[in-house]
Structures are given as C-alpha cells and as structure tokens.
Amino acid sequence: MDIMIVDDERIIRESFFHWFQKSGHKVATAASGKEALEKLAETPFDLLFVDIKMPGMDGIELLAAVKAAYPETLVIIITAYGSIESAVQAMRIGATDYLLKPFKPDQLSLVMEKVVQQQKRQSEYNYLKGRLEKITRFDNIIGQSPAMTAIFELITEVAGADASVLLAGETGTGKELIAKAIHAKSPRANLPFIAINCGAIPDTLLESELFGHQKGAYTGAIQERRGFFEVVNGGTLFLDEVGEISQKMQVDLLRVLEEKKITRVGSRQPVAVNFRLITATSRDLEAQIRAGDFREDFYYRIHVIQIDIPPLRKRREDIRLLAAHFLKKFCHETTKRVDRISPLASRVLETYDWPGNVRELENAIERAVVLSKSRLLNDSDFAFLRPPPVTATPGTSLREMEKYHIRRILDRHEWNVTRAAKALEINRVTLHKKIKRYQLKPAGGKIGSR
Amino acid sequence: MSGSTNPDRAKSAVAVIPYAGASTIAAKVIAAHVSGYLNLTVETRPPEKIPPDALDKRRRQYNAATLIQTIESMHRKDCFKVIALFDVDLFTPIFTHVFGEARQNGRVALVSLFRLESHMNGSSPPTDRVLERAAKIALHELGHLLDLLHCDDDRCLMYFSGSVDTLDQTGFNFCRYCRTALRRKLRQEGIIDTPT
Ligand SMILES: Nc1ncnc2c1ncn2[C@@H]1O[C@H](COP(=O)(O)OP(=O)(O)O)[C@@H](O)[C@H]1O
Ligand SMILES: [Zn+2]
Ligand SMILES: [Zn+2]
Numbered sequence: 150m151d152i153m154i155v156d157d158e159r160i161i162r163e164s165f166f167h168w169f170q171k172s173g174h175k176v177a178t179a180a181s182g183k184e185a186l187e188k189l190a191e192t193p194f195d196l197l198f199v200d201i202k203m204p205g206m207d208g209i210e211l212l213a214a215v216k217a218a219y220p221e222t223l224v225i226i227i228t229a230y231g232s233i234e235s236a237v238q239a240m241r242i243g244a245t246d247y248l249l250k251p252f253k254p255d256q257l258s259l260v261m262e263k264v265v266q267q268q269k270r271q272s273e274y275n276y277l278k279g280r281l282e283k284i285t286r287f288d289n290i291i292g293q294s295p296a297m298t299a300i301f302e303l304i305t306e307v308a309g310a311d312a313s314v315l316l317a318g319e320t321g322t323g324k325e326l327i328a329k330a331i332h333a334k335s336p337r338a339n340l341p342f343i344a345i346n347c348g349a350i351p352d353t354l355l356e357s358e359l360f361g362h363q364k365g366a367y368t369g370a371i372q373e374r375r376g377f378f379e380v381v382n383g384g385t386l387f388l389d390e391v392g393e394i395s396q397k398m399q400v401d402l403l404r405v406l407e408e409k410k411i412t413r414v415g416s417r418q419p420v421a422v423n424f425r426l427i428t429a430t431s432r433d434l435e436a437q438i439r440a441g442d443f444r445e446d447f448y449y450r451i452h453v454i455q456i457d458i459p460p461l462r463k464r465r466e467d468i469r470l471l472a473a474h475f476l477k478k479f480c481h482e483t484t485k486r487v488d489r490i491s492p493l494a495s496r497v498l499e500t501y502d503w504p505g506n507v508r509e510l511e512n513a514i515e516r517a518v519v520l521s522k523s524r525l526l527n528d529s530d531f532a533f534l535r536p537p538p539v540t541a542t543p544g545t546s547l548r549e550m551e552k553y554h555i556r557r558i559l560d561r562h563e564w565n566v567t568r569a570a571k572a573l574e575i576n577r578v579t580l581h582k583k584i585k586r587y588q589l590k591p592a593g594g595k596i597g598s599r
Numbered sequence: 600m601s602g603s604t605n606p607d608r609a610k611s612a613v614a615v616i617p618y619a620g621a622s623t624i625a626a627k628v629i630a631a632h633v634s635g636y637l638n639l640t641v642e643t644r645p646p647e648k649i650p651p652d653a654l655d656k657r658r659r660q661y662n663a664a665t666l667i668q669t670i671e672s673m674h675r676k677d678c679f680k681v682i683a684l685f686d687v688d689l690f691t692p693i694f695t696h697v698f699g700e701a702r703q704n705g706r707v708a709l710v711s712l713f714r715l716e717s718h719m720n721g722s723s724p725p726t727d728r729v730l731e732r733a734a735k736i737a738l739h740e741l742g743h744l745l746d747l748l749h750c751d752d753d754r755c756l757m758y759f760s761g762s763v764d765t766l767d768q769t770g771f772n773f774c775r776y777c778r779t780a781l782r783r784k785l786r787q788e789g790i791i792d793t794p795t
Contacts, residue, residue, distance in 0.1 A: 160692040171748060251695045257693075258759060
C-alpha cells in the first residue's frame with residue numbers, strides 16, 4: 150500500500166514511518182497540507198493519515214480537498230483527546246476512520262483491517278460496475294460482442310467532439326439508439342434531440358420541415374412556421390436514411406453546414422443556427438457516389454466520423470442478451486409472467502439470420518410473449534421465424550420433399566453431418582453430395598465439424 | 600583484513616542485556632530461545648542502567664526511540680544484534696505503549712516485561728506464561744532486526760500482536776516463508792553458512 154503521513158510534528162511522522170515500514174508498506178511523509186497535495190499531484194496514494202491540527206491548511210480542509218480530487222484515496226484522521234467534535238465532522242465528510250492520539254497498537258491494526266476491507270469492496274465494486282456498464286450495457290444499448298464493445302467506446306469518445314457523425318448499418322441495427330446515446334453523452338445533452346427520417350418524407354415537405362416557412366410561402370402555408378434547424382436550438386439533429394435525400398436538398402444542407410445560417414422558405418432574412426449533425430444510412434453511400442446519386446462534397450461533410458454497426462447475424466453473441474432484455478421489457482409492459490426462454494428456443498434465435506436485425510428480434514420476442522400461454526418460451530413459440538414447411542401435397546415433387554427433409558434433419562443436428570447422415574440412414578459422402586446438389590447452407594453460416 | 604570473514608563472528612552474534620530491575624531469568628530464557636530457534640551464538644550480559652534521558656516525565660514512561668538510539672551508540676561494535684530487556688513501560692510518540700520495539704534492519708531490539716507481568720484487571724499470569732510472551736516478543740523484534748516484515752499468518756511469530764491475548768494465540772514458530780527469509784538474511788550476513 151502507498152501511505153502518506155501528514156503531520157507537522159516530525160516525531161509523529163517518524164513513528165508512523167517506522168511502524169508501516171515493518172509491514173512492508175511504502176511510506177511518504179508531508180509536514181503540511183500543502184506539501185501533501187503537492188505529493189498527491191505527483192503520485193497516487195492509497196491511504197493518508199492526516200493530523201487534524203496543523204498550521205496553515207488544517208486536517209479537515211485537507212480531507213475535503215483530497216476527497217474532492219482523489220475520491221479513491223482513503224483518509225484516516227488523527228486527533229488529540231478533546232477534539233472529538235472535529236473527528237465526527239471528519240467522518241461526515243468522508244474520512245474512513247479516526248484515531249485518538251496516542252492509540253493502542255491494536256487500534257491501529259483494526260483501522261488497517263478496515264482500510265483493507267474498504268479497498269477490497271471498492272475494487273470489487275469497480276470491477277462489477279465496469280463489467281455491467283461497459284461491457285454488456287451502455288445506457289440502454291445492449292451488447293457484449295467485441296463490435297458492440299468497441300462501439301460503446303467510440304460513442305464516449307465521439308460524444309465530446311462536436312464533429313458530424315455518420316452511422317452506417319442495416320435497418321434495425323440500432324442506429325437511432327446510438328445517435329441518441331451520442332447526444333445524451335455530449336455537452337448538448339440538455340438541448341433538444343430531433344430525429345427525421347428522410348426516406349419517409351417527400352422532398353418538398355422535408356424542405357419546409359427543416360427550414361420552416363413564412364406565412365403564405367406557398368399554398369397551404371397559412372401560418373409562419375419555424376423549421377427543425379431553428380427548433381433544435383443548439384441540440385442534435387439526426388437525419389436518418391440520409392442516402393434518400395435529393396441532390397438539390399444535399400446542396401441546401403451542405404450550405405447550412407458551411408454557413409451555419411438558414412433562410413426560411415419564402416423569406417430573405419437569414420437566421421443563425423447552431424446544431425450538431427448526426428446522420429445514418431443503411432445504403433452504401435460510396436457506391437451511390439460512384440453511381441452519381443450522392444454528392445461527394447456533402448458526403449465528406451457528414452462523415453467526419455463514421456461508426457459502422459454490424460448486422461445482428463455478424464454478432465450472434467449479442468442475441469441471447471438482447472432476447473433476455475426484450476423479454477423483461479415486454480413482460481413488464483404486458484404484465485405477463487414469462488421468465489424464461491428454453492434452450493431450444495434460444496438456439497432457434499441464435500441461428501436465425503435476422504434480416505430485420507435487432508428490430509426484428511424485438512418484434513419476435515414481443516409477439517411470442519403476447520401469444521405465449523406458459524411462463525417459458527419454447528422453440529414452437531418462434532415457429533413464425535421459419536419459412537412455412539413444405540407439406541406433401543399432390544403437387545410437391547420428390548426432389549422438393551427430399552431437400553426440405555434433409556435441411557430439417559441437418560438443422561436438428563446442428564449441421565453435424567455425421568449425425569445427420571446416421572439419422573437419414575445414408576452415408577456421409579452421399580449426404581455431402583446432396584448438400585451440394587441442393588445448395589443447402591446452415592442458417593448461422595457454420596457447419597459442425599465433428 | 601580479509602573481506603570474507605565477518606569480524607563479529609568470533610564474538611557472540613546476539614547479546615541479551617537486562618536493564619535495571621529486569622529479570623535475569625527472563626534474559627536467560629530469551630537467550631535460550633534465540634539460540635534454539637535461530638541457531639545463533641547468544642550471550643547474556645550483566646544488567647545495565649537505563650539511559651535516564653529516555654524517561655518522559657509527563658507520560659511517566661520510557662521513550663522507545665530514545666532508548667534504541669542510546670543503546671545503539673553504546674554497543675557499536677561488540678556484537679551483531681542486541682536485545683535489551685526492560686521492566687519499565689515503553690512508548691512511542693503514536694502508541695500508548697509497546698511490548699517491544701525494533702527498527703527494520705536495525706541493531707537494537709527492545710522488550711518490555713511491564714505489561715506482560717500484570718493484566719489490566721490487576722491479576723497476574725503465571726511466570727511461565729510471562730516468560731513465553733517475552734520470548735515471543737524477543738524473537739519477533741529480532742526478526743525485524745533481520746529484515747523480516749509483519750506476516751499475515753496469525754500462527755507465525757512475525758504476525759503483529761497488539762494485545763497479550765493475540766500474542767498468546769500466535770504460535771511459537773516462524774512460518775515457512777519467514778523462516779526462508781531469515782536463513783537467507785543470516786547467510787548474507789555471514790552469520791551462518793550451512794545451506795539448509
Ligand atoms: N443494441 C441494442 N440494444 C437494445 N435495443 C436495441 C439495440 N439495437 C437496436 N435496438 C432496438 O431495436 C429497435 C431498432 O433500433 P433503431 O435504432 O431504430 O435502428 P435503426 O435506426 O438502425 O433502424 C429499437 O427499438 C431499438 O431500441
Ligand atoms: Zn513487529
Ligand atoms: Zn510468517
């Protein structure tokens with residue numbers, strides 16, 4: 150342990166020094182509060198013994214300063230008989246314990262035991278907190294895959310910078326959620342967050358939504374209206390599906406980003422605006438640029454920082470965690486008691502490809518919870534995720550039936566070809582040939598090796 | 600002088616000195632334990648007077664730091680380590696009292712019988728119990744003189760005991776680790792050369 154003794158009396162400092170030296174602790178000393186703070190600024194200390202009565206900065210002042218700047222450093226207050234009052238005050242502002250000088254040797258060992266306990270609790274707490282909040286949870290964004298963990302770190306990093314952020318990922322991967330998290334962690338957190346789905350609004354409407362309009366600017370503009378650029382008022386503007394914006398609109402937006410000024414539709418008076426821009430796309434913007442559908446200058450403006458969010462099928466280790474999260478959420482909302490997902494159902498969820506990503510998973514869990522009649526979600530509760538089985542109707546070919554049956558058996562045996570072949574009562578070579586002929590692929594992209 | 604032989608080796612490695620009224624029997628018991636446990640040559644010296652400047656008149660106790668300093672200067676060359684035995688109460692500036700005191704890697708260890716002979720409630724323990732405690736403290740403090748640190752094993756002599764109760768509970772042995780450290784130190788100092 151790194152210990153510092155702060156006392157204006159040399160013999161007290163030496164006494165402590167010799168005692169702690171015998172326990173193998175590293176001990177530094179300071180003759181005043183000022184000297185103590187100087188040493189703390191240079192190297193970290195685990196524990197400080199602070200005399201309450203010192204000329205200049207007294208022990209209480211030093212304690213307060215230490216607790217404010219180095220909350221993890223523990224402080225033991227040393228006081229003489231007769232100043233119990235200040236010891237009590239010290240405990241209130243964060244001292245771990247106090248000692249009345251002189252004290253019995255075993256009182257000091259008791260205090261040290263308490264310090265060790267507190268340090269252990271602190272480090273356990275930090276560890277757990279770190280695990281829960283950093284790795285599997287970031288605000289309300291769930292994920293434990295390396296990709297999501299890296300995104301959590303990026304969010305924190307990017308939030309402080311005021312640069313434009315482009316979020317790239319398939320629909321339903323959580324782009325809006327991440328945009329909100331960046332806003333919530335940024336200095337603009339207390340100002341508005343406005344999300345606009347550019348793909349859902351026709352161009353002319355988008356223009357008046359963003360820029361606002363003067364009374365009578367066009368037929369139907371009965372009243373003067375402020376646009377989102379003004380309403381956002383220093384906050385964050387989130388433009389989803391930015392790849393859907395027309396070329397003309399891209400030029401207008403580029404001008405706003407450069408000039409930080411807008412002009413309402415039907416007006417000539419420019420108004421200064423202030424906002425942070427976050428955009429999102431599920432399209433490949435670079436391909437759109439090559440095809441001439443997206444302006445390169447606008448692209449460079451909006452993707453100062455780019456965060457790529459992988460589709461759910463590329464981070465299957467998040468599925469179980471997300472499913473549990475949504476299960477809890479919907480049980481809470483529907484007051485239904487469904488607590489568990491069966492192992493078989495979990496496997497169905499983990500092997501499904503989720504073209505609609507997290508949104509589709511969320512909807513699937515909601516549907517299963519609403520329809521479930523038991524406390525346990527079974528694989529049959531997720532039957533709707535699979536394409537309807539081929540049933541033998543007079544019109545079904547033998548080839549179709551065989552393909553379907555082989556796929557089903559392979560799925561059941563987790564694509565372990567040896568076991569599937571045994572179940573089908575054919576040999577492995579034949580099964581491999583049939584897999585090739587029917588172009589069968591496992592849902593998760595993996596083939597069992599044993 | 601040849602560098603390989605330690606000039607202290609011809610004399611005793613450890614001297615046990617009773618001060619003022621400290622029991623010479625206790626001094627002999629300590630000497631026997633030190634030679635028995637550490638396999639060192641030990642001698643018991645005749646009683647000496649307590650350095651008078653160590654008395655703190657206000658506290659009516661003797662200052663352990665002052666005693667160590669004075670005794671160190673008096674016995675500079677005549678032995679490797681000194682165990683000074685007292686029947687007066689010892690203190691340090693931070694502690695109300697100490698049973699014993701030594702500096703890490705120092706030359707002089709203090710042992711006080713004062714609080715071992717009578718309990719706070721006025722009763723007195725049997726003599727052999729007192730002698731046992733004194734020997735434990737002497738071995739513990741000698742351990743510090745030989746650079747041993749406090750040990751987490753509460754059965755080890757290097758476990759820190761702040762009260763006679765915990766002292767009575769600690770074993771009469773150094774643990775494996777402390778024993779190894781002790782041997783290494785003694786070999787380094789040229790006090791023993793058996794590679795056991
Ligand atoms: N990592 C995640 N943790 C928790 N919920 C998520 C996560 N990713 C997405 N969601 C949820 O899935 C749904 C779709 O997310 P959204 O941010 O709208 O995706 P996108 O903007 O890419 O279409 C939302 O209900 C969102 O709360
Ligand atoms: Zn000790
Ligand atoms: Zn030990």
